Amino acid sequence: MDKTKKYERIWILIIMIYLLIPLAITMVYSMFQKWTKVLPEKFSLSGYGAVFSDKLFLYAVIRSIVMCIIPIAVTTVIVLLALFVAFVYFPGLKKFIQMICMIPYSIQGVILSVSILSFYVSVNNIFSNRYMMLCGAYCVIILPYMFQGIYNGMNAIEMSTLMESAQMLGAGGMYAFFRVIVPNIATSIFVSALLAMGIIFGDYVLVRNLTGTAFENMQIYLYQIMKTDSVKASAVFVIIMMITFCITAAVFSLKGKERIGHHKKRGRK
Amino acid sequence: MTRKKYGYLLALLPFFVVALMYEIIPLSMVLIKSFLPDEGGSFTLVNYKIIFTKLLYQRSIYNSMKISLISSLAGILIAVIGAKAAHAIKGRGKVSFMLILNMVSNFAGIPLAFAYMILLGNEGVLVHMGHYLGIASLEKFQLYTSFGMSIVYIYFQIPLATLLLIPSFDALKKEWSESAQLLGGTHSLYWRKIAIPVLMPEILGTFCILFANALAAYATVYALMMSDFPLLPVEIASNYVGEIQTRPGLGGALSVVMMSIIAVMITLSNILIKKLQKGVSRRG
Numbered sequence: 001m002d003k004t005k006k007y008e009r010i011w012i013l014i015i016m017i018y019l020l021i022p023l024a025i026t027m028v029y030s031m032f033q034k035w036t037k038v039l040p041e042k043f044s045l046s047g048y049g050a051v052f053s054d055k056l057f058l059y060a061v062i063r064s065i066v067m068c069i070i071p072i073a074v075t076t077v078i079v080l081l082a083l084f085v086a087f088v089y090f091p092g093l094k095k096f097i098q099m100i101c102m103i104p105y106s107i108q109g110v111i112l113s114v115s116i117l118s119f120y121v122s123v124n125n126i127f128s129n130r131y132m133m134l135c136g137a138y139c140v141i142i143l144p145y146m147f148q149g150i151y152n153g154m155n156a157i158e159m160s161t162l163m164e165s166a167q168m169l170g171a172g173g174m175y176a177f178f179r180v181i182v183p184n185i186a187t188s189i190f191v192s193a194l195l196a197m198g199i200i201f202g203d204y205v206l207v208r209n210l211t212g213t214a215f216e217n218m219q220i221y222l223y224q225i226m227k228t229d230s231v232k233a234s235a236v237f238v239i240i241m242m243i244t245f246c247i248t249a250a251v252f253s254l255k256g257k258e259r260i261g262h263h264k265k266r267g268r269k
Numbered sequence: 270m271t272r273k274k275y276g277y278l279l280a281l282l283p284f285f286v287v288a289l290m291y292e293i294i295p296l297s298m299v300l301i302k303s304f305l306p307d308e309g310g311s312f313t314l315v316n317y318k319i320i321f322t323k324l325l326y327q328r329s330i331y332n333s334m335k336i337s338l339i340s341s342l343a344g345i346l347i348a349v350i351g352a353k354a355a356h357a358i359k360g361r362g363k364v365s366f367m368l369i370l371n372m373v374s375n376f377a378g379i380p381l382a383f384a385y386m387i388l389l390g391n392e393g394v395l396v397h398m399g400h401y402l403g404i405a406s407l408e409k410f411q412l413y414t415s416f417g418m419s420i421v422y423i424y425f426q427i428p429l430a431t432l433l434l435i436p437s438f439d440a441l442k443k444e445w446s447e448s449a450q451l452l453g454g455t456h457s458l459y460w461r462k463i464a465i466p467v468l469m470p471e472i473l474g475t476f477c478i479l480f481a482n483a484l485a486a487y488a489t490v491y492a493l494m495m496s497d498f499p500l501l502p503v504e505i506a507s508n509y510v511g512e513i514q515t516r517p518g519l520g521g522a523l524s525v526v527m528m529s530i531i532a533v534m535i536t537l538s539n540i541l542i543k544k545l546q547k548g549v550s551r552r553g
Binding site: 008 | 274277278280281283284285287288290291292293294295296298299302347350351353354355357358362363365366367368369370371372373375376377378379380381383384385386387388394395397398401402424427428431456481482485487488491492502505506508509510515517520521524527528531
């Protein structure tokens with residue numbers, strides 16, 4: 001048995017190395033000026049210096065952050081409200097809401113972006129604003145992740161019991177929902193928001209198809225720079241990688257905690 | 270009370286407004302426009318006719334299916350090995366494996382394309398290394414071909430597939446492998462005859478997700494090849510945001526073709542799963 005375990009460990013190691021090679025090599029590449037033989041030569045952090053002194057980079061970071069916050073906030077609220085009504089008052093609607101939320105998962109970026117573009121491009125009002133379209137598209141593309149997280153969270157707590165006791169104590173429906181239910185599933189909401197952040201942060205398809213290169217977020221910035229300056233671009237790459245890693249690590253540890261929390265609850269019963 | 274209950278339907282309104290405005294209506298319009306000629310006029314199948322007669326579109330469908338199939342097959346194979354290993358080792362090794370998978374799964378599109386350019390592009394680090402060390406397969410590696418594309422695609426398929434499969438492998442019951450051993454079966458016999466057949470529906474389902482994922486992938490290939498490499502998503506986008514005139518009818522028809530390919534794939538795998546389930550009784 002131990003021998004097979006050893007083989008399994010080797011497999012895991014091979015896959016991990018394979019997955020980390022592109023990241024590691026690009027990281028090393030970003031810190032040297034020349035790499036045309038086996039080992040890189042001339043250590044230098046000039047790539048990072050160039051990135052951090054570039055105002056366009058700063059703007060790209062700000063754009064990325066702003067474009068994360070608005071759609072995530074909007075989608076969190078609308079999914080919360082919809083699922084709350086479905087869970088407490090109209091359970092029959094759950095399946096329907098789920099279906100709508102899962103469509104973007106199977107359609108994915110390209111078709112969604114071109115469909116929104118061709119529908120709104122000629123209407124000539126606020127909705128034909130490119131940023132408005134992008135915002136709407138992001139709201140929809142993160143629906144599957146927001147839905148799944150919030151749905152699982154609501155499933156894990158006993159919503160109707162909590163609501164009933166809150167209402168018996170005199171709280172109104174909405175009040176009870178925001179003061180009792182939402183705090184109880186805060187971790188689930190936060191985890192799905194982080195996942196959604198990862199999606200929006202890594203997006204290139206929607207932003208390119210809907211705004212061209214007018215809205216230069218981190219991905220567009222990297223794309224523009226990688227054609228001209230590969231060392232600077234690799235520095236941007238490392239920064240994007242670090243941010244992605246932080247988001248992932250946060251999701252990972254929160255999910256772990258959540259799982260332990262649920263186990264404890266079940267144990268107490 | 271009932272009137273109050275229906276009052277709560279108002280809370281559903283924002284969700285449905287957003288879903289209608291940015292999902293349902295635009296997608297329906299794509300479907301409708303695919304049956305309207307771009308020159309104006311009424312119902313027609315001319316857009317579909319163009320797709321199935323013009324070489325460019327035939328080739329893009331062929332390329333897309335080829336790369337998606339190759340990368341999904343390779344991805345699922347490695348993922349089965351990885352998920353099986355993760356299931357076996359447990360503990361801290363598994364946690365760090367999962368962490369890396371989670372991180373890498375977020376790592377696609379432009380950054381991934383860039384990393385592969387650094388690695389295996391014409392002036393890539395590994396290409397230089399191969400030249401210096403005399404490894405011909407590295408030195409002569411061609412990233413900007415359908416083979417090179419498949420290699421990049423396989424990279425982003427592995428973490429997605431492994432993450433999807435690990436829970437299914439973890440759901441395997443310990444008693445089964447113990448009973449198999451008690452009855453004198455070897456470790457590999459257990460995997461071949463019991464575990465893998467039981468997991469087949471999940472493996473096929475994951476394969477479908479990989480296939481759809483590869484078929485729709487756009488950023489990676491665009492970053493590497495611009496629009497020079499005919500693939501379905503590239504052709505779809507170029508009919509809407511091209512430098513030339515936009516052709517929503519043709520683009521819509523291409524989108525419908527792409528969605529149909531995915532639908533066919535899912536149907537096929539469902540049929541296969543049903544057939545398999547006749548032979549194997551599933552766990553409760």
